[in-house]
Amino acid sequence: MDTRLLRSFLAVVRTGGITAAAAELGFVQSTVTTHVQALERLTGTPLLDRHPGGVSPTHAGTLLAERAEQILDLEERMLAELTADPERPAGPVRLCAPESVCAYQLTPLLPALRERFPDVDLSLFPADTRTALTAIADRRADLALTLEPSLNTPQADVVDLGIQEMSLVAPATTGLPRDRPVTPAELAAAGVLLLEEGCAYSDELAALIAAAGAPVAQPRFGGVETVKRCVAAGLGVALLPTVTIAEELSDGRLVRLRPPDLSEQRLWLLRPRSRWVSPAVQAVHSLLSESVASAP
Numbered sequence: 001m002d003t004r005l006l007r008s009f010l011a012v013v014r015t016g017g018i019t020a021a022a023a024e025l026g027f028v029q030s031t032v033t034t035h036v037q038a039l040e041r042l043t044g045t046p047l048l049d050r051h052p053g054g055v056s057p058t059h060a061g062t063l064l065a066e067r068a069e070q071i072l073d074l075e076e077r078m079l080a081e082l083t084a085d086p087e088r089p090a091g092p093v094r095l096c097a098p099e100s101v102c103a104y105q106l107t108p109l110l111p112a113l114r115e116r117f118p119d120v121d122l123s124l125f126p127a128d129t130r131t132a133l134t135a136i137a138d139r140r141a142d143l144a145l146t147l148e149p150s151l152n153t154p155q156a157d158v159v160d161l162g163i164q165e166m167s168l169v170a171p172a173t174t175g176l177p178r179d180r181p182v183t184p185a186e187l188a189a190a191g192v193l194l195l196e197e198g199c200a201y202s203d204e205l206a207a208l209i210a211a212a213g214a215p216v217a218q219p220r221f222g223g224v225e226t227v228k229r230c231v232a233a234g235l236g237v238a239l240l241p242t243v244t245i246a247e248e249l250s251d252g253r254l255v256r257l258r259p260p261d262l263s264e265q266r267l268w269l270l271r272p273r274s275r276w277v278s279p280a281v282q283a284v285h286s287l288l289s290e291s292v293a294s295a296p
Contacts, residue, residue: 009035018033122284127144177257
């Protein structure tokens, strides 16, 4: 069996549509349709139920998806075992992490990774926790890092890499108090700049303000760099990982305030639990476990 057919079918099941699967795979729609039809001829049974909102797997399609995952795992393992040098991990590793972690904690590790494992091809892309968990489950990521107060998922083995310090920051000209925690009402009045929904610490801060009965019509921004610049320009305050604002604190563009009582944020490293893990993925996992956990 051509395993490309299985990959196309799994993409259709994952995305719920032929068009979405084609876009994800970089194929034209007719190619994915042809792959699904070839599988249906091979199995002699319908694999998808078509409906106005897209498609969903039939009972046979659900069973095929489960077996397809196992077959693709076996294919990856076979190719790795036949071509790999046990002393020199090689091959692709797909890692997703929050934007702040990608830019400020992973980037400094890349030279060491390249020097230690020159044949490992690391792909890095930003993702919030929900996206990361989906990417692990859907085989679009081999490893993931997430920022959450706690994390327990049956999809992955999880390593706690420690507490990540957070800072409530404001422009240097702020009139907010610095000698006591800022209240939710004061935060709402000053304007809180939040990251996109799905960011655990931004969502918690928004919920805290809402619970206090303060207005919650706060803008959402896509990235840490945008938020930092907006805070420095006097447009509000923000809660950000301390590692991301060290330069701005040093040169006086931003100042730290005492936040209200919030959960500690921890960094978690995830690896698929039920999927075979290549030597290259194991090597990157070990390096991250050692280096990120020991970073100041």
